[in-house]
Amino acid sequence: MKEGLRERTRRAVRAELAKVAVDLFTRQGFDETTVEDIARAAGMTKRSFFRYFPTKEDVVFDGIDLTGESVVADIAARPAGEGPWECLHQVLQAWQEEVHASEQALATIRLIEATPALAGRLHQRRTEWRRRVSDALRDRPGTDLDPYTADLLTNAATAVLDAVSSQWARSDGNADRPALLDQGFNQVHVDPSPRQV
Amino acid sequence: MKEGLRERTRRAVRAELAKVAVDLFTRQGFDETTVEDIARAAGMTKRSFFRYFPTKEDVVFDGIDLTGESVVADIAARPAGEGPWECLHQVLQAWQEEVHASEQALATIRLIEATPALAGRLHQRRTEWRRRVSDALRDRPGTDLDPYTADLLTNAATAVLDAVSSQWARSDGNADRPALLDQGFNQVHVDPSPRQV
DNA sequence: CGCGATCTGTCACTTGGTGACATGATAGTC
DNA sequence: GACTATCATGTCACCAAGTGACAGATCGCG
Numbered sequence: 001m002k003e004g005l006r007e008r009t010r011r012a013v014r015a016e017l018a019k020v021a022v023d024l025f026t027r028q029g030f031d032e033t034t035v036e037d038i039a040r041a042a043g044m045t046k047r048s049f050f051r052y053f054p055t056k057e058d059v060v061f062d063g064i065d066l067t068g069e070s071v072v073a074d075i076a077a078r079p080a081g082e083g084p085w086e087c088l089h090q091v092l093q094a095w096q097e098e099v100h101a102s103e104q105a106l107a108t109i110r111l112i113e114a115t116p117a118l119a120g121r122l123h124q125r126r127t128e129w130r131r132r133v134s135d136a137l138r139d140r141p142g143t144d145l146d147p148y149t150a151d152l153l154t155n156a157a158t159a160v161l162d163a164v165s166s167q168w169a170r171s172d173g174n175a176d177r178p179a180l181l182d183q184g185f186n187q188v189h190v191d192p193s194p195r196q197v
Numbered sequence: 198m199k200e201g202l203r204e205r206t207r208r209a210v211r212a213e214l215a216k217v218a219v220d221l222f223t224r225q226g227f228d229e230t231t232v233e234d235i236a237r238a239a240g241m242t243k244r245s246f247f248r249y250f251p252t253k254e255d256v257v258f259d260g261i262d263l264t265g266e267s268v269v270a271d272i273a274a275r276p277a278g279e280g281p282w283e284c285l286h287q288v289l290q291a292w293q294e295e296v297h298a299s300e301q302a303l304a305t306i307r308l309i310e311a312t313p314a315l316a317g318r319l320h321q322r323r324t325e326w327r328r329r330v331s332d333a334l335r336d337r338p339g340t341d342l343d344p345y346t347a348d349l350l351t352n353a354a355t356a357v358l359d360a361v362s363s364q365w366a367r368s369d370g371n372a373d374r375p376a377l378l379d380q381g382f383n384q385v386h387v388d389p390s391p392r393q394v
Numbered sequence: 395c396g397c398g399a400t401c402t403g404t405c406a407c408t409t410g411g412t413g414a415c416a417t418g419a420t421a422g423t424c
Numbered sequence: 425g426a427c428t429a430t431c432a433t434g435t436c437a438c439c440a441a442g443t444g445a446c447a448g449a450t451c452g453c454g
Contacts, residue, residue, distance in 0.1 A: 005421080006431075034409065045434055050411065119324065120317040127316065148364045148377065152384055155356035163348040170344060180345070187349055187388040194380060203400075203452070231440065242403055247442065 014052050017042050018062035022108055025060070030115045057121040060112060063105055068129040071095055075136040084137050084145065084192055088157040089185040096161075096177060110173070113165055130154045145192065153190050160184035211249050214239050215259035219305055222257070227312045254318040257309060260302055265326045268292055272333040281334050281342065281389055285354040286382040293358075293374060307370070310362055327351045342389065350387050357381035 020041045024033045035056050039049040053059045074091045082090075099105045112118040134150040137143070145153070164180045217239045221230045232253050236246040250256045271288045279287075296302045309315040331347040334340070342350070361377045 010432090035411085036409085046410090047412090047435080048433060051432075054411090056410065116321055116324075120321050123320040124313055124317050127313075147367065148360060148380075149384065151360040151363050152357065152381055155359050156353055156385055159352035159356040160349065162352050163345060166348050167345045183345075183391060184349055187346065187391065188353055189386040189388075191384040191386075194384065201452075207401095232442090233440085243441090244404080244443090245402060248401080251442090253441070 010052075013042075014062055017049065017052055018059050019104070021059045022104070022111060025115075026107060026111055030111075030117060055121075057118055060108060060118055061121070061125060063102075063108060064099060068132050071129075072132050072136045075133065075140065078140070080140070080142045084140070084143060084150075084153050085156075085185070085190050087137070087140070088133075088153060089182075092157060092161065093178060093181055096164075096181060100177065113169060126158060130158065133157075143192070146194065149190075149192060149194060153192070156188055156190050157185075160188060207249075210239075211259055214246065214249055215256050216301070218256045219301070219308060222312075223304060223308055227308075227314060252318075254315055257305060257315055258318070258322060260299075260305060261296060265329050267295075268326075269329055269333045272330065272337065275337070277337070277339045281337070281340060281347075281350050282353075282382070282387050284334070284337070285330075285350060286379075289354060289358065290375060290378055293361075293378060297374065310366060323355060327355065330354075340389070343391065346387075346389060346391060350389070353385055353387050354382075357385060 017038065021033075021038045024038060024041065035049055036046045038059070039046045042049075049059075053062075071091055074094065075087060078087045078090065099109065112122055130151075134147070134154045137150045137153060138145045138147070160181065163184055164177055167180055168175045168177055214235065218230075218235045221235060221238065232246055233243045235256070236243045239246075246256075250259075268288055271291065272284060275284045275287065296306065309319055327348075331344070331351045334347045334350060335342045335344070357378065360381055361374055364377055365372045365374055
């Protein structure tokens, strides 16, 4: 066995906990649900819950790849000649499609966007995520970006992402997210080399 | 009397509380400082502290205009022919200069950027702020922006702001923030009208 | 001066989160 | 199949952030 049985069960418990938690949150709200509620619904103690997740917020982010493991890898795998902005466009389009394919992930996204506390946590996670994406951009062969420009690119990309989410929320979830993302990436441009001021 | 004495003293107490709090936070850290520490240092009870600020985080944002009162007003006051992106550029440049003029405000900014919990709160505040800025952009005479494009503009502007902060932190506070902001606004472009995809 | 609104302290309580300890289950070894 | 070290869990005690309720002090204002 490549991975021990212990790790597998641990992962299963985490997933179960996440599922139960998102379910309770969407039904009765984030603040109205106590950690003990979640724990008992999953058949354990409050103390045990915190052995799987450091905070009440973190349980929500279990299913979604926000640490950017896959995103960073995808960036490195893009063709060398491609400009950094187009690279981000393609990678994030793929990421968004992947996330929205799962009904579970979709519900999670909805929950996060509707709960200020979770939106804050998402931002915190994205801060680390952005640093890694920024580094990944700079590590691409053939490109020579200074740190500031790399940050501009990465931050602008999340700016588009946020605008898409807002518009999507405005349309009560009926908007075409991929199309919005394309439009956003076409309306925003980032010079890959610094300009004179 | 335009404003009652009561409101004035209340404001003074708030300011005093904010000052004491930022001082303690910078000296011994945010998490290591309890609300009771702040309250006692200001000569009151923990309970009374919460009658002035809803949370421990909020006390930090007292001095800084993040609700965008002045920013929104400044946007409305810009010349009518000016493009929305240039408008944001000028207004935020002015805002940044104003904030960084005060030593107290500068210390606060530094504290926020160094404390994840406060950075999260800043983001939450900015979410409301962005909506108001977005609306202000659309209300400008002579411009006809759809909500999505207005969001793109606003989010892109905060993207620049964040990149400036990161670069500034990287340089240990020695970087020239106004110059960085100009450079950022020159490197990033936002089409004020949707493009075909 | 006196009335009513506001501010304050005190007490009790809920909830998120942590440390310490004991106990029970289990994986791998002989 | 028994043994042991490891890991998960429950229990208990604790701290800190908030919140509601009540009582008394204070103070603006007519």
